Amino acid sequence: MEISRRRFLGLVAAGAAVAASAPLLKGTLPATASERPKARYALVIDTTKCTGCGACIEACRLRNHLPEGISYIYRIVKGNNREPWFLMIQCQHCANPPCATVCPTNATYRREDGVVLIDERLCVGCKYCMQACPYQARVYDEERGVADKCWLCLPWVLGGGLPACVEACIPGARFFGRADDPNSEVSQLIASGRAQPLHPEFGTDPSILFYVIEAE
Amino acid sequence: MQTTWGWLPAIYLFLGGLGAGALMVAAIFEFFGERYQSDFCPTALVGATVPGPLVILGTILLIFDLGAGLREPWRIFYMFTHFSSVMTWGVWLLTFFIPVSLVYGFLEVLDTFPAARDWLRGRRWLHWTKFLWNLPLRRTKRVFAGIGLGLAIGVAIYTGILLSAVGPAIPFWSTPAFPGLHIPLMPFLFLASAFSTGESLTVDLMATLFVDGRIPRGRRVHLIHLAVITAEALLISHLLIHAFGEGGAAAEAARQIALGQHSLVFWVFVILLAIIFPFVGHLYAAGLGRHLKPSGISSGISILFSGLFLRYLILVGGIHAFL
């Protein structure tokens, strides 16, 4: 079809205007679920403040109704007798969890927000995940015959609360929040570059970081 | 020492390895013709019939070792689904190995005891299986021997891979076969141990006890066993030396096994009984062409003990990496 040059230029200009305004339009449209910022949880533990008192261990045990002496967190004493410092180890909620790889029934899985959970309906209690976790973060529940571990108090967190260990920390050495939010405290701690994962050579990419961890 | 997996896993790993090794020996005898030197070969008979019950027993023990999987056995079906896990490979291998070894054992029984074959053939309630009886026995046996051999190698190796797959979490289990190379050592050690224990049961013990002294036998099988014992010795020493050199949890595990609380079991029941004593015994047998009764029985029982204890020691040496 014959089209005049003027008409053609006009059409091109109109098309360009529409294309240029498309981003503007996008901003005014409601975000779909896939475009909303996805939560990504992180927990930063300040080892310079941690006194190794174990309040977090007990608080975790009490919230999860675990038997005496069993908790999802355990303590490692580092340094020497005169100047000890402490590592509180729980499930590191790795981005590349070896426990999920080795579970024969696929009972352990990682959520998109970084939390690694166990579907206890699938777990057969073979304890392979307990061997594969380099942080030894899993405990075996004798009563139910399944593996168990820190679940970041997910119902509390999703309801706007905090994990028990974070609430209980007396010196305030634990910081929990969304790493996808650049204004959150954890994001700023991570951005400082001094929040490091424990033993990165394990290759598991944990979501739990230790602030000012001292090199051995 | 590692305590999550203790004696029960050690026993069923031993049973699995022994069953796999015994089947390997029977299959090798089948393929190389040793089986047909006489119409009664105790080696092949035991090697074909015993793996089935042993591995079934091992699997039952494995199920007993589970927690929730024991109380709600249907969960075990989920163990077949997750192929990134070596344990899933294992349950698939066992699922095929058990029926194949049972059938192979049955075929070997039919071949060895023609009276049994005739008796079964005559049974009226088995008439619907008539088409099976017309199959050539020896050829069917060879087919099952071949499949069984492949599955047996798989069963023997997968336990080693299962342990080494935990990677950096347990450095002792993931010791590499060659420094720098990312091939783990455990699968090779388990294969050697499986073959050694299988051979010790079928040849050292059963052949020595039940074979007629007049039948001429070759020294080949003893030379092969000698080679396997040597390989096992080299692998164990390489494992410990490398573990000591690695430091950390691997060195602690090696120290506990070679020098510490497990050293008595290690040096007497593994090194002395699995390596030194059978080596001498098999040298003698290779030279002579056959085991004398005392040498065969003692070598056989020694290697069986050591196969069990070796697996137990490897399990308790699986100390987690120091944090």
Add this chain to the structure above:
Amino acid sequence: MSRFRKSRWVVIPVALILVLGVISVGLLLEPALQALMAQPAPTPTPELLNYRAPQSVECIYCHVSEADLRVALGPDADISRLLILPDEVYSLHGRLGCVTCHGGNGYTRDVSVAHQGLVPNPSDYREAARVCLHCHTDLRTDIPEKYLHTPHERILRGIREGWEVCACSNCHGPVAHGVEPIGSHEGLAAYCIDCHTARNVPPERLKCYGCHISPHDIELDCETCHRSVSTWAQVRLAVHPMELTGGHAGISCFVCHEKPAFRTISGYTCKDCHQRPHDFGDDNCERCHTPEGWSQ
């Protein structure tokens, strides 16, 4: 035996029995053998805190209500340390929970049951090792940046060796009950002096250097300790080699002296202020130089 040997099928059960026998013997043998070897001794680790915040739920019901406390103790009783304000429950030390430090039973409102095993002052020197010192493992004996000693060294030693020393709350107050942990200088010093005077402690402890590391290092005005700065113009020659007369009397001490060490004029010589050594404003050469040696 030979009759058995003739039945060849015996091979199979013999093999199975041998294997099971080996396993059974191994199972029995190994623990015995392991027990023969030396077992590693377990390493002692520091104790964990007996965190009991969730078990402290019922304590609040009486201790938050002034009316309830008055009913229990009478209208004239001093309830200042027994009344807990709701904010204090979430303070740093309040979050520990009442039972963690005070013991007792926080699950009941029955006073006689709740107060069983109660520790009224957990910072008392007999309890502090278990309570306060559980977390506060690195008490400072000096605060270098403020040039202060703290009494902690002596108090810690007293707690370890069982002397009667003060409770942590004597200086730091009942920290979980809404008091700021470190008192002010005046409050602390006054408390120390009062208590030491009452118990006849050696006087040098009451002087400034009992707490302060070096009196001239602190960030206080001179007038806080010295009554007047102007009288330094009459400091004796032995202490102050140059007479502070004339032009020198009016300048500030700190022009020549640098904190923290007043005893030396660090690096100052006359020519640091006076550009030309011989421009002193008068011709009284003998003041500095004597005929014996002009080089002086």
